[in-house]
Structure formats: structure tokens, C-alpha cells
Amino acid sequence: xxxxxxxxxxxxxxxxxxxxxxxxxxxxxxxxxxxxxxxxxxxxxxxxxxxxxxxxxxxxxxxxxxxxxxxxxxxxxxxxxxxxxxxxxxxxxxxxxxxxxxxxxxxxxxxxxxxxxxxxxxxxxxxxxxxxxxxxxxxxxxxxxxxxxxxxxxxxxxxxxxxxxxxxxxxxxxxxxxxxxxxxxxxxxxxxxxxxxxxxxxxxxxxxxxxxxxxxxxxxxxxxxxxxxxxxxxxxxxxxxxxxxxxxxxxxxxxxxxxxxxxxxxxxxxxxxxxxxxxxxxxxxxxxxxxxxxxxxxxxxxxxxxxxxxxxxxxxxxxxxxxxxxxxxxxxxxxxxxxxxxxxxxxxxxxxxxxxxxxxxxxxxxxxxxxxxxxxxxxxxxxxxxxxxxxxxxxxxxxxxxxxxxxxxxxxxxxxxxxxxxxxxxxxxxxxxxxxxxxxxxxxxxxxxxxxxxxxxxxxxxxxxxxxxxxxxxxxxxxxxx
Amino acid sequence: xxxxxxxxxxxxxxxxxxxxxxxxxxxxxxxxxxxxxxxxxxxxxxxxxxxxxxxxxxxxxxxxxxxxxxxxxxxxxxxxxxxxxxxxxxxxxxxxxxxxxxxxxxxxxxxxxxxxxxxxxxxxxxxxxxxxxxxxxxxxxxxxxxxxxxxxxxxxxxxxxxxxxxxxxxxxxxx
Numbered sequence: 001x002x003x004x005x006x007x008x009x010x011x012x013x014x015x016x017x018x019x020x021x022x023x024x025x026x027x028x029x030x031x032x033x034x035x036x037x038x039x040x041x042x043x044x045x046x047x048x049x050x051x052x053x054x055x056x057x058x059x060x061x062x063x064x065x066x067x068x069x070x071x072x073x074x075x076x077x078x079x080x081x082x083x084x085x086x087x088x089x090x091x092x093x094x095x096x097x098x099x100x101x102x103x104x105x106x107x108x109x110x111x112x113x114x115x116x117x118x119x120x121x122x123x124x125x126x127x128x129x130x131x132x133x134x135x136x137x138x139x140x141x142x143x144x145x146x147x148x149x150x151x152x153x154x155x156x157x158x159x160x161x162x163x164x165x166x167x168x169x170x171x172x173x174x175x176x177x178x179x180x181x182x183x184x185x186x187x188x189x190x191x192x193x194x195x196x197x198x199x200x201x202x203x204x205x206x207x208x209x210x211x212x213x214x215x216x217x218x219x220x221x222x223x224x225x226x227x228x229x230x231x232x233x234x235x236x237x238x239x240x241x242x243x244x245x246x247x248x249x250x251x252x253x254x255x256x257x258x259x260x261x262x263x264x265x266x267x268x269x270x271x272x273x274x275x276x277x278x279x280x281x282x283x284x285x286x287x288x289x290x291x292x293x294x295x296x297x298x299x300x301x302x303x304x305x306x307x308x309x310x311x312x313x314x315x316x317x318x319x320x321x322x323x324x325x326x327x328x329x330x331x332x333x334x335x336x337x338x339x340x341x342x343x344x345x346x347x348x349x350x351x352x353x354x355x356x357x358x359x360x361x362x363x364x365x366x367x368x369x370x371x372x373x374x375x376x377x378x379x380x381x382x383x384x385x386x387x388x389x390x391x392x393x394x395x396x397x398x399x400x401x402x403x404x405x406x407x408x409x410x411x412x413x414x415x416x417x418x419x420x421x422x423x424x425x426x427x428x429x430x431x432x433x434x435x436x437x438x439x440x441x442x443x444x445x446x447x448x449x450x451x452x453x454x455x456x457x458x459x460x461x462x463x464x465x466x467x468x469x470x471x472x473x474x475x476x477x478x479x480x481x482x
Numbered sequence: 483x484x485x486x487x488x489x490x491x492x493x494x495x496x497x498x499x500x501x502x503x504x505x506x507x508x509x510x511x512x513x514x515x516x517x518x519x520x521x522x523x524x525x526x527x528x529x530x531x532x533x534x535x536x537x538x539x540x541x542x543x544x545x546x547x548x549x550x551x552x553x554x555x556x557x558x559x560x561x562x563x564x565x566x567x568x569x570x571x572x573x574x575x576x577x578x579x580x581x582x583x584x585x586x587x588x589x590x591x592x593x594x595x596x597x598x599x600x601x602x603x604x605x606x607x608x609x610x611x612x613x614x615x616x617x618x619x620x621x622x623x624x625x626x627x628x629x630x631x632x633x634x635x636x637x638x639x640x641x642x643x644x645x646x647x648x649x650x651x652x653x654x655x656x657x
Contacts (some may be wrong), residue, residue, distance in 0.1 A: 018519060018620030143558055152558040156570050161580040168584040172591045179595060186610065187519070187618040206599065207608030210617040213531055214602050215521040220534045221598050225591060228540075232587050239580055442620075443520040 011105050011444055014288035018442050025434045025441075026188055028284055029197075033431055036283045041431075044423035051417020054410050055130055063133045065410045072393045072405040077131040079385040080415055083268070084124035084422075085166065085240055086261075086381060089233055090269025091117025092173055095180070096229035099222070105297050107440040108289045112280060112429075113273050114177040119425040120272070121170045123418045128166075130414070158242040165239040172232060176225045179218075182208050183439040237265040244388065251331035251392030254319060260312035264384060267305035267351065270298055271377030276426065278371045280435060289436050292365040299370060302377060303358035309384070310352030331392055339404060340391045343383050350380020487628040488514055489635060491642035492614065492621055492649040496522045499622040502645035504528050511638060512627040517617040536601070540594040547589030551582040613653065625653070 016024075028034075033041070058065045068075040091113040098106035129135045141163040143153045153160045186208035189201035208214070241261035244252040274295065281290040320328040335344045354376050357363045364370070390405050429435070493499040499516060503525055506513050516525055559565070560573040599605065614623050626638060639650050 022519075022619045143554065152563055152565070154565060154567050155555045155559050155581065156567060156574060156577045158580075161584075164581045164584040168588045172587060175591050175595050179598075182604075183520070183618070189610070190612065190615045190618045202610070203607045205610065206604035206606055207610045208604070208618070209610050209612045210517040210519060212516040212518065212522070212526055212529060214604075215518065216526040216531050217534045217536055217598055217602060219521050220536050221540075221594055224537065224540050224594060228544075228587050228590050232584075235580065235583060242580075439520040443523075 011291075011293070012108060012289050012441065013291050016288065016445055018445065021438050021441055021445065022187055022191070024286075025184075025289075025436050025438045026191060028431060029188055029434065030191065030193075034283065037427065037431065040279070040283065040423070041427040044420050044427055047417055047420025048424045049417075049420070050413050051420050054413030054417050055126070057410055058130055058414070059135065063131070065408065067406045067408045067411060069403055069405065071396050071401045071403045072390055074131075074389050074393065075405050076386075076407045076411040076415060077127050079382065079389050080418060081124050081127035081131070082240060082261075082385040082389075083382050084120045084127065084418065086237065086265035086268045086385075087272045088117040088120035088124065088169070088173075088269065089237060089262070089265035090273045091115070091120075092169075092176075092229050092233040093266055093269065094273070095176065096226040096233065099226040100230060103297075104444050105294055107444060108286075108291075108294055108436055109273065109277060109298075110440075111177075111180065111433075111437045112276060112426075112435050113269075114173060114180070115426065115429045115433075115435075116269075116272060116276060117173045118170065118177060119422050119429075120269075121166065121173065122425070123422050125166065125170070126418065126421070127414075158239060158246050161239045162243055165236045169232060169236045172225075172229060176229060179221065179225065180437060180440075181433060182206060183210070183218075184434040184437065186210070187438055188434065234262055237261045249392050250325070250327040251335070251388065253328075254316060256312055256315055256319065260309065260316075263305050263308040263312065264351075264381060267302060267309055267355075268378060268381035270302045270305065271374045271381065274298055274302070274370055274374035275378065278367050278374070280430060281367075284430060284435060286436065289441070292367070295367065295370055296361070296364040299358045299364040299373075302373075303355045306351050306355030306377070310348075313348065313352065327397075331395070334395055335387060335391045338391065338395070340387070340394070343387050344391065347380055347383040347387050350376050351384060354380065485627050485629050486655045488625040488653050488655070489628055489633075489638055489642070490613065490649075490651050490653055491624045491626070491645075491647040492616075492651075493624070493646060494621060494648055495646065496520075496622055498646035499624055500525050500528065502642060502647070503624055505641060505645060506624070506626060509641065511633070511641075512629065514625040514627050515613075517613050517623040517625070519618055519620060519622070522622070534601075536594055536597055539597045540590050543593030544586045544590040546593070547586035548582055550589065551585035552578060555581060628652075 014020075028037070066076065068077075091110075094106050094113040095110040098110070129138045132138055141153055141160055143155075182205060185201050186205040189198065189205045192198040192201055238258035238261065241257035245254060245257035247253060277290050277298075278295070281287050317332050320332040323329075335341075354373065357373065362369075363373070394405055395402055491499075491502060493502065496518065499518070500522060503513055503516055507528060507530070513529055516522070516529065518525075555578045556573065564572045566572075612618070613625060614621065617623050624642070626642075627633070628635065628638075642650050
């Protein structure tokens, strides 16, 4: 039996019963999509078309369609890659880390956050593949026996680690997400009235019957999946950071990178979760499920991780100064005052300063304000990657190689288009799958019996308080000794 | 199973079905299974379900992943074809750690979930042998075996009702 706290407020509002949850969460699946959904889906499809066009153009013309050059070889594309991988991290953090810490407020948001992870990693992977220039040989980083003089991949290279890390991350997240979906897919199956729905949800529900034996095993594997996903999520962005940190480029060659990247990933991921959930709770009318308390909790995480990355920025500066390495020192002075100074200060402003508003409770509980803040966080984190990549590269070791980097319109098209790709999947997800984990949510709803219990305990607690107060009144100061 | 017939007690509240199951087991009835829309914590222990050995499977798969990854990397970069990249050592275990870690996680996740599907006999497209269509929505069902000439159906129904069952009915399995 679950323990029901007599003091804490409920995590979802509106006094929902089990069947309310089923009805309301399956409503978007069982009914025709709303106007807001069509507008959102239509817009994302348009932007997706832009992505298709820009990517196809790049494939046909080659990487020359972009503004990068010999000095700045990793530019927009890798910035976007790191940005999207970072976005993905909040999903696993919410579903795995918060599960291990028994943070039950995650239950309203974990499904959509996990979906976000999967779609963000798809976006990230698309950047890697297009940066290869020859996407048809994208399988080369996989260690396969081959006909090129027995060449294997170099296992000392963090780029190869990254291939393994990202693909593991994607597949494990997908498995975790799917396993979590099965009971809810079964719910949709058992409510289905149309033949197609009955067939497809029945197909993917894998014969789920709600037996206690199955639930027991389900709980066991959920816990283990969470336990293995937790180090996984930390490892993935650590490895992404090693793509930079194991090189010798001043500004990249720092040991702070793994924790700094992980904090940044969680920060940007939560920013994106907030953007999505504020839209989802409006479009799907889930305000009772994703309450302002949920937003509050997420804003606290945003503030904490934003401050952490801010600390990392300052630490980098300090380390550069303290190391006495003039190249390192130059790299950081150049970031803040060089030709790309504006990107540095956008990063500082959006990531370190802006989230400090979340010290105020008003800021943490006002959806429209959080929405604006979440966009600011996304912009800031995109610029962080831009700063790391472009400002570190554009002043090469040889001053004759010094150059500037300007993105082309095609690169902007791919960046904007990737949001289309992301939201296209997300809107489909909102239409065809339960956007909130019904089975988990039902386990935290108080039943009539539960509410009676709660009243009982609250009364008991109040009586105890009364008794304690009475004791205090009669005994006077002696009670303070306890 | 020596019987195909079960009595179903249908409940609205997880606490009630928990109490009912506890009482049923205590009184010596054979509880076939309890079906619920979400995991009722503790009821597995009441029913005497042994702790799943999927944890052991997970460990074995993790070890498989580690072995696989180390073997692959050592074979490729040391035994099969050594490539000199900036004079780095050919056999360098520390740089193998990230991939070994990732592959162990990958094997654990896929292996364990595959075992989970196997032990539950779950497969894509399988028809659900669902006991009552409402157990995936808002009701909780306990299925008690009716052993011929032994189970007193009237007493059983009375017990189920006393614990708050909203509906009691019989069901026969075909197999």
C-alpha cells in the first residue's frame, strides 16, 4: 500500500478519479484533433519542409553550401548537434534520476519529456550525418570488417565513443519509453471503438493484461532501467564534451568540460521541457495534471543548473588566468571582448543572469513568464555551444589562419528546420500516444477511501498538535527541553 | 491448474482489494491473480510472488556487454590491425572504458527487456487474455480459483463482498 502523506498537497488538482484520468488523457487520441493542434502541426510541417529543402540542398551541393572554412571547421552544424543532444538530457533525467529519488511530481511530465529526448536525439543525429558530407557512408564509424585495407575505427578517439554513446542513448531511451507506454497503450486498446485503433494499439500493447505478476516484473525492470539510464545520461554528455576536451585547442582543452556540459544539458533540456509543457497544457487542456507546482519544481531545476553553468563559465576564466598559459588566457579574453563578444554576453545573460529571476515565487508559477524564460534559456544554451565552438576555433595557432565565420542562409534553414522536425514528431506524439503516464498517475491519486484516511490522519495530527500545545501551556518552559 | 473456473471479485479501491487478497490467502483460498490498472505496492508480497530474477538476468547481460566490448576493442586495435595514431599505444585499456560502459548498458537494457517480454509471454500483436475490460481503466479484479468439491462459493462470495467488492461473477477459462 502506498503511503499517503497527510500534510502535502496533492500533485494533481481537480479531484480526479481513475476514470477521469483515463478519459481525459485519452481524449486527444479518441477525438478529432483540435484547431490548436492543426495549427501547430501545420506550422511544424511547413518548417519541416524547410529542413528537408536545406538538407537536400546540402547533400546535392556539398558542405560548400555552408559558411565554414578550414579554420572554423565545426561551426553551425556541430553547435546544433550539441544543442539538440543537450535538449535530450532532461527527458532521461526526469524519468530516471527523479524515479530513483522518488520524486513523484515527475509522473505528469516524464512521458512527454522522454518523447522529447527521442526526438531531440533524432535531430542531433541528423546534424552529424549531414556534417559528414557524404551521408551514404555514415556507417563508417561503426567497427565493421571492411575492404579498405583492413582499416578499423580508432578506439582512442572520442568521436568513436560518441557514436556508441549517442546510439546507446537513443536506443535505451526508446526502450525505456516504450516499456513505460505499454500499460497505457493497453488502456487505449481496451477503450478503442474503431477497428484500426483496436488493431494498432492491440498490436503494440503486446497482450498486456494488468496481472500482478506482470506488474511486479514491470516495477523491477523500470527500476533497473532507471538505474542504468542515470549513469548513461551523465556519460553521454561527458563523452560529447570530450569531443572538445581531449583536443589541444585553447578554450576546449579543460578538465571542467564533462560536469559543465552535463549541467548545461540538464539546463537546456529543462528549458525545452518547460516550453513544450506550457504549450501542451494549453493545447490539450492538462492544467490539472501539469500544475503550476510542476512548473515551479522545474523552474527550480532551471535556476540551479543555470547557476551551475554560470559557475563553470567563471571557473574557466579563473583556470585560464591561474594556469599562466597565454594561449588559454587569450582564448578567454577574446571570447568576452573579441569579434564575437556579443555571443559571449548573450550566453552569460541568458544562462547565468536570466534564470536568477526564479528566486521569486511569482516567476516560478506564472506560465506566460516561464514560457518566455524557457525560450531565453534555449537561446542562451544554443549560444553557449556557438561560443565554445566558433570563438575557440576562429583564432587559430597560426595568425595567418585567423578568420571569421558567417553562416549561410542554408545553415539557418537547417537550424530552423530542425525545430520543424522536432515539433512535427512531438505533435504526432500528442495526437497518437497518451501524453501523460496514466498508470503511474493513477497510483498517486487519492481514492475515496484514501481521502477518508487522509482526513483521519490530519485529524490525528491536529489533535496531537492540540495536545502538545496544551502540554506546553500547562508545563510552561519545561517542554522546550524536547 | 486443476480448475478452469474462477470467481472474480471486482473492486473500485486498491486498498480494498489489498485487504481482500490478504484475507483470502489467510483463509486458504487459492488466488490465481490480481489484475489492476497500476501496480499496487505490496500486493505481490501478500500473494507470495517471489522476487523476480530479472535482476540476475540484467547482471548477466551487463557482464556480456562488458566482455563483448573489451574483446572487440582489443581484437580490433591490437590483434587484427594496429594503427599508429600519433604514437598512441595500441593496447590502451583506459580509452576502451567509454565504449565498454555504453555497450554494457545497451546489452543490459535490451537483454533484460527481452527477458521481461519472454517471461510474461508478451509479443507484438498478441491478443490480450484480459479478464475484464475495465482493469486497464479504473477497476481492480481478484481471481480466485474454484477447486471442485472444495471451494465454498457462497462463503467466498460473502468474503469478497464483505471487503467491498462491487461485483462478483464467475468466469471459465477455455484451456
